[in-house]
Every structure is written in structure tokens, then in C-alpha cells.
């Protein structure tokens with residue numbers, strides 16, 4: 001189909017008709033892989049006499065022999081977007097690339113075997129989209145599977161070689177990227193299990209349109225803290241030159257920690273909405289090893305937030321668990337047979353702490369533009385210090401129970417009230433009670449059409465009182481258990497002392513000599529009598 005690319009520059013309806021006819025014959029009578037060989041040989045033949053130059057932009061780049069290592073080409077995507085307008089006006093065979101919401105037009109691109117012409121600074125160029133077939137690298141089969149590889153082909157007269165290399169291609173890529181940014185719909189990605197990566201076109205990430213409505217305005221937290229985070233994000237997103245100057249990869253790590261329901265996930269959504277970034281929600285438990293993790297990283301794009309939720313649950317990454325693992329390993333060394341029986345489990349070994357650290361700040365982490373990495377956890381104290389040190393997780397943000405200021409944000413959002421006589425009671429109760437913003441929000445939400453703001457606020461007051469009573473009961477119960485435990489320990493210690501005393505007395509009686517008292521007995525005597533015996 002390379003020949004088709006030349007059609008648009010050659011002109012002449014007879015030539016076009018002949019070539020289209022030949023192409024149809026090729027398509028009907030020759031299978032895909034044979035067709036691409038015929039095309040490739042005819043192209044070589046034609047190039048001997050043709051004054052045209054052809055540049056190919058494949059859809060996937062990387063090691064073409066190893067499908068697992070390929071990445072969708074940014075240039076291909078930019079060209080697709082750049083040509084979208086022209087394609088929808090000129091091409092006859094089109095396909096819908098991205099169907100957006102009903103308020104926006106469908107983005108169209110040329111279908112295979114189609115071509116359009118472009119003119120830039122007086123130079124005419126032609127574009128075509130083609131595909132070729134290659135054999136997949138799968139196990140031996142009598143019916144080998146063929147993979148399609150799409151590519152854009154640019155054709156131009158050889159006199160414009162320098163202009164195209166120096167100016168035109170740059171213009172196309174820049175323009176394509178700018179269009180993408182202006183009408184892009186943000187995406188929420190999640191990683192596919194690696195078993196489905198085998199096929200060439202199978203992606204490592206699946207995506208859906210990101211539509212979470214949380215913003216920093218709807219987020220309930222102290223305004224000072226909120227402003228600090230917003231400023232931090234903005235400084236980062238505009239910091240390209242700064243990061244270059246200080247010699248650091250353009251990325252920033254955030255650790256969000258706090259009890260369940262305090263807004264960690266909501267904050268990630270608010271960050272993405274504020275910066276207009278995509279989100280890559282990385283499910284670490286389906287990643288088999290460090291190599292897979294790196295491959296996933298390579299496939300992420302710039303202007304994105306990579307999220308690992310509940311990092312403490314995802315993997316054996318906590319310091320504590322690592323020690324347990326080390327202990328288990330030491331035991332294995334002592335007992336090689338047990339190691340062999342555990343062999344199967346080991347081969348399934350998952351991402352390690354060092355693999356994750358590499359993911360965050362290894363050499364590979366610097367590719368592909370600005371990126372934010374966010375970890376969330378309910379138990380910050382469980383995390384390994386190496387994982388959350390500054391430079392990796394640059395900013396630690398605690399999301400905590402609902403304070404009065406956070407309540408006011410929720411009241412404004414949920415009930416549209418800025419002030420109310422019941423606010424004072426609520427403020428007072430919140431000072432004494434730990435209740436999550438999720439619980440407050442749930443109580444503020446009207447449950448029927450007749451429920452007004454006052455009814456909701458009263459409902460909240462009752463909920464906080466109940467939470468307070470429960471917390472008091474819980475604290476009392478804990479105090480009782482603690483006292484019981486202390487009492488038991490004291491009793492056990494006394495019984496131990498009595499035992500020692502009795503054995504001493506027995507020694508004296510039997511042997512007629514006094515045995516030197518041990519330190520504990522002496523200390524007890526000093527405590528009780530104020531003098532040593």
C-alpha cells in the first residue's frame with residue numbers, strides 16, 4: 001500500500017484508476033502477508049526511478065521483534081490528530097477515533113488505504129495510512145497468526161527533503177499535540193493482567209473516560225492546607241525549566257495518609273481535575289514482577305498521575321513484613337528442603353520494594369514528561385522508611401477527621417448553607433469527636449424531597465452524638481481491659497516474688513547458709529521497707 005501514498009502526488013485520474021484497480025486485485029487475490037511482500041518489492045523497484053521520498057511512522061515503536069517491549073508512538077498519535085480535520089473533509093473511508101460526549105463532534109481519522117494531501121508554506125505533501133502484516137512470535141503452528149501493523153506514510157518530492165526533516169514534521173507533531181491537549185478528554189487507566197499482553201495490539205493499560213467530579217472546591221479540609229497543596233501542584237506543573245535547571249526528573253511524589261473515608265481518593269480526583277492530567281490507577285497485585293512494572297511505566301504518558309492505592313495492602317513492602325520475609329528467608333537457608341517445596345510460590349514472586357523504588361526514581365522514571373506519583377495508605381507507620389523518604393514521596397499529606405472548617409465546606413456543597421444557628425453546636429461536638437468527612441457527608445445528604453437543611457443538620461448532630469457515645473464506650477472498655485491486664489501482670493509478678501522468697505527460705509533451712517539475694521528481691525525490699533535487709 002506504499003504505492004497508494006504516491007498516488008496523491010502523482011495525480012492523473014487514469015494513473016489513479018489503474019493503481020486502485022491493481023490494489024483491489026492485490027487485496028482480493030493475495031493474503032495479507034504475501035501482499036506486504038509484493039508491496040515491499042514493488043516499492044524497491046519504484047524507488048529506483050521515483051523522485052519521491054517516503055517516510056514511515058509506525059503505530060508502535062520499540063523492539064519490533066519483542067512485542068512486550070513496544071510502546072504506542074506519540075508521533076503516530078499526533079499525526080492522526082493533525083490529519084483528523086483534513087481526513088474528515090477529504091477522505092472517503094473514515095473511522096471514528098474517539099467518540100466524545102454528545103456536545104462535541106466525533107473525532108475522525110482516515111481508514112486504512114486512504115490518503116490526503118497537505119500544504120505547508122507552499123509545499124505539497126501527501127499522507128496515507130497503511131498496514132503491513134508480520135508473523136507473531138508465538139509457538140509453532142501450521143496456521144501462524146498474522147499481526148497487523150499500521151503506519152502513516154508521508155510522501156514528498158526529494159527537493160523538499162531538508163524542509164520536511166527540519167520544519168514540516170516538527171510542525172505536524174507540535175500541532176497534533178496542541179490539538180490533542182485542547183480537545184482531549186481525560187482518561188482513567190488501569191493495568192491489564194500481564195497474561196493478556198502477549199498479543200501485539202493488546203494494551204498494557206485499559207482506559208475509560210475520567211469523569212470524577214471532585215475538585216478542590218468540593219474537598220472538605222482546612223483552607224490553609226488546601227491552598228498549600230494547590231500551590232504545590234501548580235508550581236510543579238509549571239516547573240519544566242526549573243526541574244531541568246536543578247537536574248531532577250520532572251516528577252513529584254505525594255503520600256496521602258489517614259483513616260478510611262477522609263478523602264484520599266477524592267483528593268487524587270481533585271488533583272487530576274485541577275491539573276487536567278490523566279490517572280493511571282496501578283493495581284500492583286496483578287503485576288507479576290519488577291520487569292512488568294517497568295514495562296507498565298514505559299507505557300504511561302506525560303501529564304499523568306500514577307496512583308497506587310493502599311500501598312500497605314498491595315504488597316509485602318512494609319518494613320515489618322520485610323523483616324518477617326527476611327526471617328523466613330534465613331530459615332530457608334537453614335532448611336533448603338523447605339525452600340524447594342516453596343519453589344512454585346517463589347517463581348510467582350511479585351514486585352519487590354527495590355523494584356518499586358526503581359519505578360519511582362530509577363532511570364526509567366524520567367521518560368515521557370511530567371508525572372505525579374501518589375500513594376495512599378491508612379497506616380503510614382507501617383510503611384518502609386525508604387519508600388516514603390523525601391525525594392520519593394516529596395509531600396506527605398495527612399487527611400484526617402472532620403473539623404469545623406471541613407464541615408462548613410460540606411454544608412455548603414451538600415445543603416447550600418453558609419451559616420446556621422446549629423453550626424455552633426456542631427462545631428463544639430466536632431472538637432470532641434472523631435468522625436470522618438465521609439460520615440458527615442452521608443448525614444448531610446437529604447434522603448427525601450421534604451428533608452430540608454435544618455433536618456439534615458439535626459440528623460448530623462445526632463450522628464455525631466452517637467459517634468461520641470460509641471467512642472466513649474470504646475475508650476472505657478479499652479481502659480477497663482488495660483487495667484485488667486495491668487492487674488493480672490502485677491499479680492503474676494507478686495506470685496513470682498513469693499515463689500522466690502519461699503525457695504530462699506528453703507535454701508537457708510536446708511543448707512544453713514543464706515544465699516545471696518537476687519537484684520529483684522533486694523529492689524523489692526528497698527521499695528517496701530526503705531532499707532536493705
Ligand SMILES: Nc1ncnc2c1ncn2[C@@H]1O[C@H](COP(=O)(O)OP(=O)(O)OP(=O)(O)O)[C@@H](O)[C@H]1O
Nearest residue numbers: 218219220259260261262263264265266437438441
Ligand atoms: N475530605 C473530603 N471532602 C469531601 N468529601 C469527602 C471527603 N472525605 C470523604 N468524602 C466523601 O466520602 C466518600 C469517600 O471518600 P474517599 O473515597 O475519598 O475516602 P478515602 O480516604 O479514599 O477512603 P479509603 O481509605 O477507604 O480509600 C467520597 O465519595 C466523598 O463523597
Ligand SMILES: [Mg+2]
Nearest residue numbers: 264265266309
Ligand atoms: Mg480511597
